[in-house]
Amino acid sequence: MLSELDGLMEKYGVDALVVYGDSTSTSPELAYLVRANIPRGGVYFKKRGEQPLLVVSSLDLSLAKKGIVSDVRTYTDYNLSMLQRRFGPGRGWAEMVAEILSRSGSGRVVVIGGRVDAMTAVYLASFLRRRGFKTIGMAKPSLLEYCRRRKDEWEVEQIRQVGLKTVEVASRLEKILEESSTRNGLVYHDGRALTTDTLRRMVGSWCGELGLTLPEGYILAAGPTSAGPHASEEVDKQLKEGEPLLFDIFPAGGTGYRYDFTRTYCVGRPKPVLARMFRDVLDAQSEGFNSLRPGIRCETPFLQVCRFFRRRGWPTVLENPRTERGFVHGLGHGVGLTIGEEPYLTRYARNTLLQGDVVTVEPGLYLPGFGGVRIEDCAIIGDDKASYVVEYRKVLEF
Numbered sequence: 001m002l003s004e005l006d007g008l009m010e011k012y013g014v015d016a017l018v019v020y021g022d023s024t025s026t027s028p029e030l031a032y033l034v035r036a037n038i039p040r041g042g043v044y045f046k047k048r049g050e051q052p053l054l055v056v057s058s059l060d061l062s063l064a065k066k067g068i069v070s071d072v073r074t075y076t077d078y079n080l081s082m083l084q085r086r087f088g089p090g091r092g093w094a095e096m097v098a099e100i101l102s103r104s105g106s107g108r109v110v111v112i113g114g115r116v117d118a119m120t121a122v123y124l125a126s127f128l129r130r131r132g133f134k135t136i137g138m139a140k141p142s143l144l145e146y147c148r149r150r151k152d153e154w155e156v157e158q159i160r161q162v163g164l165k166t167v168e169v170a171s172r173l174e175k176i177l178e179e180s181s182t183r184n185g186l187v188y189h190d191g192r193a194l195t196t197d198t199l200r201r202m203v204g205s206w207c208g209e210l211g212l213t214l215p216e217g218y219i220l221a222a223g224p225t226s227a228g229p230h231a232s233e234e235v236d237k238q239l240k241e242g243e244p245l246l247f248d249i250f251p252a253g254g255t256g257y258r259y260d261f262t263r264t265y266c267v268g269r270p271k272p273v274l275a276r277m278f279r280d281v282l283d284a285q286s287e288g289f290n291s292l293r294p295g296i297r298c299e300t301p302f303l304q305v306c307r308f309f310r311r312r313g314w315p316t317v318l319e320n321p322r323t324e325r326g327f328v329h330g331l332g333h334g335v336g337l338t339i340g341e342e343p344y345l346t347r348y349a350r351n352t353l354l355q356g357d358v359v360t361v362e363p364g365l366y367l368p369g370f371g372g373v374r375i376e377d378c379a380i381i382g383d384d385k386a387s388y389v390v391e392y393r394k395v396l397e398f
Helices: 002-011 028-034 058-064 080-087 089-104 118-130 143-149 153-179 196-210 223-227 272-290 299-311
Strands: 016-021 042-047 053-056 071-074 109-113 134-136 181-183 186-189 218-222 245-249 261-265 332-334 341-345 358-361 364-367 371-374 377-381 386-388
Touching: 002 143, 016 028, 016 089, 028 042, 028 143, 042 089, 053 058, 053 089, 058 071, 080 089, 089 118, 109 118, 109 143, 118 134, 143 341, 153 196, 153 245, 153 261, 153 358, 153 377, 196 218, 218 223, 218 371, 223 364, 223 371, 245 371, 261 371, 272 299, 272 358, 272 364, 272 371, 272 377, 299 341, 341 358
Parallel strands: 016 109, 053 071, 109 134
Antiparallel strands: 016 042, 042 053, 181 186, 218 245, 245 261, 332 341, 332 358, 358 377, 364 371, 377 386
């Protein structure tokens, strides 16, 4: 949580934190620290034990002041243009950062963070060392990753709001499937062939209407294409009666916070193997979800789900890490400003679940040549158990 930042800086012996990015939309670290939409990004300075400073373009000043950093200034206040005319854009910017650190009397040990170009970060670190600062790096999970991991009430509410809009999109998709009919094994809606491209256009329109963005797209895969857990190839395919339609969507809301959600559908009576897969995945999700609580190792729910699938007769990555049949991936991951962050519910994840973690629970089964089934929801770890961030039905047949 953000309230833990000073304590973490003290724990790791960090005097000052510098986080920068070209935009809060592309730098989750900067977005996390400022809680404002800043199109041109900025530089965040935090001296341990003191309130932070945020420096932005004058064009973004009013937007930056809507965030949680009270001391917001502009590059003009630090003569950035003059420094860049004198030294060039890169060094001039580094000169400004060094000057702000020196003025603040922040101490010598500095950590640089942000989703930025590695070459510029290395350059800034080297430049600050030449100015007498000790810039240090950190292995994953870094100080900021530890801080971002547990969500506070405001963050959970942002995720929930995105989740509510996400399930509204799912509800509209399900309505289209309910209204559809089958003829000669193919699916039609309003007398026209119902294809994955048709549904993709609808989903994109609904997301736009609800204020959701899709930074990494989403997955809508029908039939054998759904056998790839992250089927990214957008093949246009008419839906077939009884075959799986896998819908995995991971949108962002206005504050940048994300949601991750998957359902598997079919129109008409499902083929027997699909019905069995769906039933086993649904039961596996309950198995995994019910095991979530603070203090358990993050690999424990994954191992329990693997053993559950084995009892149901499915292969898993526990026996064969390269299997493409059965349960072929991890059980879940953290969700916040990205859809892949700590903690990870995977094999060899030795850290423990913490109160405030928001994680996905997403078991799946896959049969190459036929298709896949996955069900996914976000859960928050409470005092002694987990709860779903948003409850939504899990129905296969339409």
